[in-house]
Amino acid sequence: MRGAKAVDNLSKESRRFLDDLRLYLFSSGKNEAEIGEIAEELEVHFAEAEKNGKPIEQIVGESPKEYMEMISKEMKVDTKAWLKYIPLIIFGAISFSVIAQLVDDLRLNFSYVFLGGTVVISIIFILLVFGVFKYTASRQVSKTKELLMIMIPSFLNIALFGALIFWDMFYTLPGIQLGVTASIITGGIVLLFLIGFSFWAKTAILPVILAALHIPELLLRLTSLEVSARLIIGMIITYIVIGLYLYYTFKKLKKEETASA
Amino acid sequence: MSQTQMMKGILDGCLLAIIRGKEVYGYEMTERLSDYGFGEVSEGTIYPLLMRMQREGLVTSVKKESTAGPKRKYYSLTDKGHKELEEFLARWKRLEKSVNNAIRQETNEGSEGSG
Known part of the structure; x- marks a missing residue:
């Protein structure tokens, strides 16, 4: 998680809560700038409370989950950002097969089933991952359990993609076939996107x-x-x-x- | 402590009153609230309330450097906030009167036996 200017002497517990809060709000589709704003404000509060020897429960109450929900309710869902993320992830998924096909044979060949399937599987994956993040962040589960839970959507994703690839391989399905020039141009666009994405996402x-x-x-x-x-x-x-x-x-x-x- | 709608409404009013005096930031508000006897309210409760009050245009905020750590967010009342505070005070006075009346009369009579 990206933190703003961090308070040096914040306890592990408080830092953990702030990270989890950011993750929870992000997975709930809230605006990143607003998330940073409230996290920073709480960070100031935690730092002063700790200086005065107050436990974190005195700030967030008995249930961190309820507190996160309370904050979440006061923030609007950032639809604009979501409209940006979802195509990005879908494009990322498709770019893998574009590169693989180009390396193989310099000619792109995609069935509509494959393209549509990629979109559907990507959306299912995003929703599941964010669901898991919301769950683990609000219940503050251990890192190990978090990792194990994240593996559920990951494996499901691999299985669904595997099924899609087999379907695509063993049946002749209608689709798009590009010539060498068009394929190379598409590959170039995909590469540019990947480089741009890497800089943007650091x-x-x-x-x-x-x-x-x-x-x-x-x-x-x-x-x-x-x-x-x-x-x-x-x-x-x-x-x-x-x-x-x-x-x-x-x-x-x-x-x-x-x-x- | 459970956060009922009524409690939130009351805290809203108290926060507006605290902010009216001078620009304050979150931690300062909770210290004052606890001085006034709201010690059982979890301190973080004020932030969702402040977020809503800011969205509704009752308060505005500025960030200011502090000697230690990140910037503090200081709140002040808008004209709309002042008006809301006055309305809260009027509502509270009426409510306080009614509650006191009810309690005084009913507990006096109630102690002599009900029904």
Whole structure:
């Protein structure tokens, strides 16, 4: 979570509540600027209350969930932002298959079922993830439980996408077929979008995963290895690169956390 | 403590009265409320109320640097807020009178046996 100018000596409990509040309000579709505003105001309050030895319960009451709901009720849903996020996520999902197809064959070929299915699955995924976030944030569950719960929509997402890809592969479905030029132009637009998105969201996760998926395979094609060996080595490198990236990001996050604690 | 509609209405009125005096920020308001005997109200309760009052145009806020930590948000009353406070005071006086009347009469008679 992005914090504004942080109070150095805030207790872990208070910091946790503020992070959870931000997540809860964000998952409830509230405006980011307004979320920052109330979180900052509460941060000032927590800091002074702690200086005077007051426990957090004296501020938020017995039920953090009820308190978060009380604040949420006073804020309007930011429909404009949602209209921005949903196409972004759908486009992100489609961009993965665009890149995969281009790497494979330089020609794009999408069935309507695949495109429509991607939209539907993405929306289900977003709603489920935000539902889980709201649940874990308002009940302040442990990080482990949070991670486990987030895996439910993630696995469901993978399963649904898998089913969609199989459906698309084994049946000839009507759709769009682009020539080489149109495919390359589309690929260029998608790449620009991915770069823009990475800067906007301040994370390199999408390009890193895409690169980890495709670059090893492209390089291995240049070798004289057998197909099966190439696939296995490619997959191992992919996992290692993604794993290293996540490890690096996690460590960086931890460092920031201890620096601000 | 459970937050009934009536309690919220009363807190609204008290906050308007506190803000009328001079610009105040959240923590200061809760300190005053607790001095006045509202110690059992969870302090955070005031923020949703302030958010609503600001949306309704009863109060405005400015952020000011403080010596320690992030900026504090100071509230002051708008003209509409002043009017609302006057209306609250009038409502409260009527209510206080009625409640006192009811309690005084009923408890005097009530102690002699009901029915």
